[in-house]
Amino acid sequence: MLVVRLDRVFALCYRYFLVLSRSSFRVMDIVFWPVMDLLVWGFVSSYFAKSGGVVSPAVSFLVGGIIFFNVLYRAQQSISVSFLEDLWSRNLLSIFVSPITVAEFVSATYVVGVAQSVTVTIIMSLMASLLYAFDIFSMSWYLIPLFVNLLVMGWWLGLGTTAFILRYGYQAEALAWAVPFLLQPVSAVFYPVSVLPTALQAIAWLLPSTYVFEGMRNILQGGADSTSTLYLVKAALFNLLYWTVTVVFFGKMLSRARERGSLAKIVV
Amino acid sequence: MVELVDIIEVENLAKRFDNSVAIQDVSFTIKKGEFVGLLGSNGAGKSTTIQILLGLITPSAGKVRIFGLSPWKERVQVLARTNFSSAYVAMPPNLKVIENLEVFARLYGVRDRKAKIQELMSLFGIEQLSQKMTGALSSGESTRVNLCKALLNDPELLLLDEPTASLDPDIADKVRNLLKQVQKERALTVVYTSHNMIDVEELCQRVLFLHQGRIIAQGTPAELVANLGEESLEEVFISIARDRVRLPHSQQ
Numbered sequence A: 001m002l003v004v005r006l007d008r009v010f011a012l013c014y015r016y017f018l019v020l021s022r023s024s025f026r027v028m029d030i031v032f033w034p035v036m037d038l039l040v041w042g043f044v045s046s047y048f049a050k051s052g053g054v055v056s057p058a059v060s061f062l063v064g065g066i067i068f069f070n071v072l073y074r075a076q077q078s079i080s081v082s083f084l085e086d087l088w089s090r091n092l093l094s095i096f097v098s099p100i101t102v103a104e105f106v107s108a109t110y111v112v113g114v115a116q117s118v119t120v121t122i123i124m125s126l127m128a129s130l131l132y133a134f135d136i137f138s139m140s141w142y143l144i145p146l147f148v149n150l151l152v153m154g155w156w157l158g159l160g161t162t163a164f165i166l167r168y169g170y171q172a173e174a175l176a177w178a179v180p181f182l183l184q185p186v187s188a189v190f191y192p193v194s195v196l197p198t199a200l201q202a203i204a205w206l207l208p209s210t211y212v213f214e215g216m217r218n219i220l221q222g223g224a225d226s227t228s229t230l231y232l233v234k235a236a237l238f239n240l241l242y243w244t245v246t247v248v249f250f251g252k253m254l255s256r257a258r259e260r261g262s263l264a265k266i267v268v
Numbered sequence B: 001m002v003e004l005v006d007i008i009e010v011e012n013l014a015k016r017f018d019n020s021v022a023i024q025d026v027s028f029t030i031k032k033g034e035f036v037g038l039l040g041s042n043g044a045g046k047s048t049t050i051q052i053l054l055g056l057i058t059p060s061a062g063k064v065r066i067f068g069l070s071p072w073k074e075r076v077q078v079l080a081r082t083n084f085s086s087a088y089v090a091m092p093p094n095l096k097v098i099e100n101l102e103v104f105a106r107l108y109g110v111r112d113r114k115a116k117i118q119e120l121m122s123l124f125g126i127e128q129l130s131q132k133m134t135g136a137l138s139s140g141e142s143t144r145v146n147l148c149k150a151l152l153n154d155p156e157l158l159l160l161d162e163p164t165a166s167l168d169p170d171i172a173d174k175v176r177n178l179l180k181q182v183q184k185e186r187a188l189t190v191v192y193t194s195h196n197m198i199d200v201e202e203l204c205q206r207v208l209f210l211h212q213g214r215i216i217a218q219g220t221p222a223e224l225v226a227n228l229g230e231e232s233l234e235e236v237f238i239s240i241a242r243d244r245v246r247l248p249h250s251q252q
Helices: A006-021 A024-050 A057-088 A092-096 A102-132 A136-172 A175-183 A198-204 A208-220 A226-260 A262-267 B046-053 B075-080 B097-107 B113-123 B139-151 B169-186 B197-203 B221-227 B233-241
Strands: B006-017 B020-031 B035-039 B061-066 B082-086 B157-161 B189-193 B206-211 B214-219
Touching: A006 A024, A006 A102, A006 B097, A024 A057, A024 A102, A057 A092, A057 A102, A057 A136, A057 A175, A057 A208, A092 B082, A102 A136, A102 A226, A136 A175, A136 A208, A136 A226, A136 A262, A208 A226, A226 A262, A262 B046, B006 B046, B006 B189, B020 B046, B020 B189, B020 B206, B020 B214, B035 B046, B035 B197, B046 B061, B046 B157, B046 B189, B075 B082, B082 B139, B097 B113, B097 B139, B113 B139, B139 B157, B139 B169, B169 B197, B189 B197, B197 B233, B206 B221, B206 B233, B214 B221, B214 B233, B221 B233
Parallel strands: B035 B189, B035 B206, B082 B157, B157 B189
Antiparallel strands: B006 B020, B006 B061, B206 B214
């Protein structure tokens, strides 16, 4: 599982980029919807700010939340939707019976996830700068741990989703789109954790994304200090824990799928 | 002269799914350079056997060795020397044929990819398709592109799952001739499943008949026809599928 040959990873990345670049549906999915989100919610919050109903940093919080949530969403989607696309095009069997390791397969989807997330972040940040005077670079070096933490969370969420699809087949495919949005309300993307009911707050503090978004708001309010650093360190530790658990879970699900024949059923 | 070493060794293989038995007590060996047909009606256990050989399913019991290696523990080494083609798999439709073959050549670590792809496209007479989108190919063209992909790594073992399914008789005949030629030239070991008995009679040196998860007959197509007192392999197939035959002990 841990052997990774870069030429094979490159081969899969090359294929993903060709497939993506020729699919208007996927390009739309990756660029169009995030841009629409940014336009609609950005203007809504600008309107509230102008009409005096919202304090000024709220626009930044919302725009930052939209941009950074897309990092997580793209990273998760790159893994689970790439897997589903191979299933739908009946190509997965040819991949699974080639001498590619699971680590190589997953690495390629990680690379694609990074590329998609970076692209979407650049586009959205430019737009946010032009439309809402949102300066993503005001977060200085904190940008890197914010981005990386969400990327890693997207990776383990994507791997976990794929594990369920492997084990339960097509009936689990809706998870590929649903999982990030299931976590969104308790990740405090657009509002502070303190807004949530106590029980949900307890759940929220178990998610790395919560620390990232709390940290982002703290930084945007000028609090680039030890509190923000602590948030990001906690996010990293939770990510490390969940990523390790997900890798083990994926291995077990793959093994179960081989035992129960569900791997053969979905790829054939 | 073909070296008579066992490429595939299967011993007492069994696979159970929940309460059903897919295969039981299946044993066979396939030697280097053999072209072996795996036959049986739907649900006989052919697909399960092929999927076990490909490492997609782990057996409930029994032993499988391919090139003397385990298809699960030494999966990458086994698959690097094996390839597979099926009428039921496809490649991404919005990639050109040449791009799809290039990707698989990279996955199999083929050296001098361009020359190898060119050689195989020329062998299968599909050079003119290289810039065509894979999704726009006809069934016959798709089959030949899939066979190109299946030979990219100069495999020692080729698993073919109904490669001529959905082809018209003319194209099916051309594909059979190409397979015969390739197998002979490269001393390939081929495991072949098909419901087309013309394919099997023309191509397979030996046939393993599966019925209700067990191998119930094996031999050359001519031996099976003679021993079961039927007129053709198709009739042998039907008799076995309908439980009309009681096989002599030597055939079991």
